[in-house]
Amino acid sequence: MSRIRMRVHLHNDSDAALELVDQGMSSGQFTPGGHPPPRIEPGQRPRISSEGKLLATAPATGAQGHVTYRITGTGPVGEVHVGWNSPLVESDYGNTFTVTAPEGWEVSHWGGQGHEGRLEVRLRRSAVRLVPGFHPRGRGLPFDNGGWRAGLPSMTLGHVWNQLLDSLPDPLGDVLGIVPVDDDWLPLTHAEDGMCGGMVFTVMDLFHHHLVPDPSTRQPVSADDPLYAHLRQRLWDSFDVGGRGHRWLAYSSPHYPNGDDGVLQDVLGLARGRSWVSYREAWPDMQADIDAGRPSPVGLIRTASLEIQHNHTVLAYGYRRSGQTVTLHVYDPSAHLPDRGNPEVQLHFDVTSTGGEVHVRRTVDGVREDGRHRIWAFLRIDGYEPVRPPLGRRITSLVDAVRATTAGRPGPDSVREAMAATGGGASTTAWVRSL
Structure with missing residues (x-):
């Protein structure tokens, strides 16, 4: 030694x-x-x-x-x-x-x-630290994760479950009470059950390829639509099957400990509690992504009874830390509003202690919104690889540029603000091209 x-x-x-x-x-x-x-x-x-x-x-x-x-x-x-x-x-x-x-x-x-x-x-x-050139108002998809046409096939949940379980380190599956199911268990989930992971990965694809979605893009209504096929594949990719996607299952188990003191740590020494993996592992990884200028995909664990269909995916693009309190700015695919587009959604949490439960407060455009799902833990999703999306266009106008980078309305002040925030060049033309 x-x-x-x-x-x-x-x-x-x-x-x-x-x-x-x-x-x-x-x-x-x-x-x-x-x-x-x-x-x-x-x-x-x-x-x-x-x-x-x-x-x-x-x-x-x-x-x-x-x-x-x-x-x-x-x-x-x-x-x-x-x-x-x-x-x-x-x-x-x-x-x-x-x-x-x-x-x-x-x-x-x-x-x-x-x-x-x-x-x-x-x-x-x-200070508020943002991914340069990203704001959900212009970068997020122009439709909501709800309101999908009934019956659009998504994926086989039992197959996903078993794939994630297979990658769970032994003997955590047994300890956490997670057992295999039939591959045809809940044989076919549908879009109305949620496509959030696919939407987040698609937004990342657009950003990676310097594209923005056309505001007139409509929610797909057919499984044959190339955009829907892309969303469906990216939903599967967001589970990180074969990587560390098993965390979606493990952190959702009723037997997974919340804090540092639990039978898994004291007796078996197998698992870090939900507070530790959220505050000491996920948050620093998300911060590193944002500091490096890239949005960070975040999985929200919203069940402690293995009802993994309640889990959710958002995309972090900014943060502010003051003392031990973190405010995380996220694009939430389920927060799109027909009259306002993609609002500013923030998640607030305190990283002081890992001895108890995870506590996350959510606000939408500055108004607290508790929602019906408690957040038990969160994780930084691994395994993202960019794919060329079947939608999107280059930024060619000041309107597009301001929408993609700030929450402001196009105008002289918002252009100056956006250029300053993204390190724009000497001319607006050069700045638009840089995006």
């Missing part, structure tokens, strides 16, 4: 200086030259290094430590805390971290796993 080491790279990507107020190692020690600096100026990215202590030639301890810095300057103030625990013998949770900041500040972290861990921590002022 190699010596336990943890390096913390603290990126101060803010305009405020940080002053050290506390530091310590509960296990292990800071390395020579790796002690926390007393002050971190804006733009600096110091490295803090720690390691486990040695007994003879074998590692005797892990590396567990913390630093706390006070934010100075104007605006919201408070303290940034970074704690890390790289144990001698890793648990099912691996190396774990506690990274917090006060309201008005965004702190995020990534990496840090393994015996030679490198944890990256970034501090910024809170």
Whole structure:
């Protein structure tokens, strides 16, 4: 076993200086030259290094430590805390971290796993961060996930169930009470049962190919329609069968634990709770997608009784984090309104603790809308590969460009806003072409 080491790279990507107020190692020690600096100026990215202590030639301890810095300057103030625990013998949770900041500040972290861990921590002022060039008003499909013509064939649910179960790691299926069903169980679901995953992947296809849907596009009414065939195939793809799509089943089980304390963790050591997989795994992956300029497909687990037909898919295209509170901006295929188009839908949650249940609040155009489905967990859907869609057109007008990038109405102010938000060039023509 190699010596336990943890390096913390603290990126101060803010305009405020940080002053050290506390530091310590509960296990292990800071390395020579790796002690926390007393002050971190804006733009600096110091490295803090720690390691486990040695007994003879074998590692005797892990590396567990913390630093706390006070934010100075104007605006919201408070303290940034970074704690890390790289144990001698890793648990099912691996190396774990506690990274917090006060309201008005965004702190995020990534990496840090393994015996030679490198944890990256970034501090910024809170702000709405959006995928450049994406807004559901112009990028989302111009029809709703409801109102499908009755009888349009979708897929065989029993077959999907068994495919997902086959990819579930042993012995989780038995532990979670998930058993095979006949392939013809609920033999043929229909479009009226929901096509959300197919709609989300189709919107991603359009965005990838620099296309927008024509506002006059109508909801398909025939299984022979090329658009419906595409939506149907993309619905299947959104289940990520053969990848990690088994999470759709696992997180929907009544036996899956909500928080960190459950029989699966304490006795079997098999599963991380719904709060952990949502707040510590899904959310950072979604944030990384958005920071990289790509929308992120999100699965919402809306059942704890294996009624997987109630689960739902949305597309995250922006976020704002303030302290431990996250506001996620999403395109929801089921939120399209005939008189207003695709509204601004937001999901709100607090990532402070993974010890209890997941709590998600939903708003539509700023108005709270609880809905009839509770969100038990959420996941970042893997396996997306772009496919050329059978619809869409290039952006050729300022109207299209503004609709695709902002919630504003076309006009001089909204054009300037959209160009600024997407890093447009010197001319409106160049900006439109860039989209």
